[in-house]
Amino acid sequence: MGDKILRVKNLSISFKNKVLLRNINFILEKGKVLAITGESGIGKSLLGKSLVRLLDSDFHINADEFNFNGTEILKLNKNKLRKFRSKVGLVLQDSEASLYPYLDIGKLCSLILKTHTNLNQKGYKQYAFSYFERLGFENLDLLWHSYPYELSVGMARRVSLALALLNKPEILICDEVTASLDLENTQKMIQILKDLKKDIALVCITHDLNLIRFLADEVLMLEKDQANLYTLDEFLGIYNA
Ligand SMILES: Nc1ncnc2c1ncn2[C@@H]1O[C@H](COP(=O)(O)OP(=O)(O)OP(=O)(O)O)[C@@H](O)[C@H]1O
Known part of the structure; x- marks a missing residue:
């Protein structure tokens, strides 16, 4: 149990x-x-x-x-x-619509990881990539430098999920x-x-x-x-x- x-x-x-x-x-x-x-x-x-x-x-x-x-x-x-x-990780309704449009995915991840970990920039990337892989992404370097508007709805939804998971919610x-x-x-x-x-x-x-x-x-x-x-x-x- x-x-x-x-x-x-x-x-x-x-x-x-x-x-x-x-x-x-x-x-x-x-x-x-x-x-x-x-x-x-x-x-x-x-x-x-x-x-x-x-x-x-x-x-x-x-x-x-x-x-x-x-x-x-x-x-x-x-x-x-x-x-x-x-x-508590939150993926709210239409969460992909509230991904900040002027930051690429790498910067969105880094902002969260800066607050919640002691990693450096290289560490942020490795850490986030482990989540992206679990969430079925390929071509992770391209994703890291992509802006939210460049992603399909399905990809953006999975990015929102990855962001919610980065600080290991219970x-x-x-x-x-x-x-x-x-x-x-x-x-x-x-x-x-x-x-x-x-x-x-x-x-x-x-x-x-x-x-x-x-x-x-x-x-x-x-x-x-x-x-x-x-x-x-x-x-x-x-x-x-
Ligand atoms: N900030 C708010 N101020 C006033 N009323 C609100 C607010 N947020 C939600 N409500 C009201 O609370 C009720 C519940 O809304 P909620 O969005 O939780 O429904 P829901 O079951 O999730 O609907 P849906 O399946 O359409 O998403 C609705 O009547 C809504 O108008």
Whole structure:
């Protein structure tokens, strides 16, 4: 059995005193994948961002337990929150669109590695290349000097994933990571996540039933006024997926 990294018990999210999500319960475990699904606008992305307290002050999070490796996330001060966030990789919806356009991939990687490691410029490259290889890239020198606008959507999505992985997060949250990818890139992405999952607790926010079927261990189904946690088999049985 893997390490339990994050425990969420009876979490709710309100916006200006209106409850948007309630009764959220799950545990994230190293080596396991939680899929979060539900209809558009139900609050999947909101929940993903709330896991790293990335909501503005009009939102309020309540929970009986919201605990990362023994520390209550809602009680963290600014410094400790920053440390906690460095343990959580985020690939937000359309993440490739927010890759800074004036920096090439090498500089984007170097910026992250400068903050999180003691490596030198040569070390940054070697370190980042090991991730690019794991994520199925070839021609790594060319990629290192490419600008985001020069990459296909599938490549840019995988670069966003690589950037999220560079500081070895314990949790990785991916929001609609297969959206608008063709079949080949979707399958590549699902296989990459499958290979990554043994080292990490993975959260996939998704509408993609193939991703759920091939990757998820548990599925959190968000519905109006309720949220239900299922094993993959229970989910596939109930939703005939
Ligand atoms: N910053 C914000 N201010 C006000 N309301 C917001 C904000 N962000 C999200 N919402 C509202 O919260 C609700 C949930 O939005 P969210 O993007 O989490 O849905 P979703 O389930 O991820 O949808 P989709 O599948 O379409 O991406 C929506 O009604 C949205 O309008």
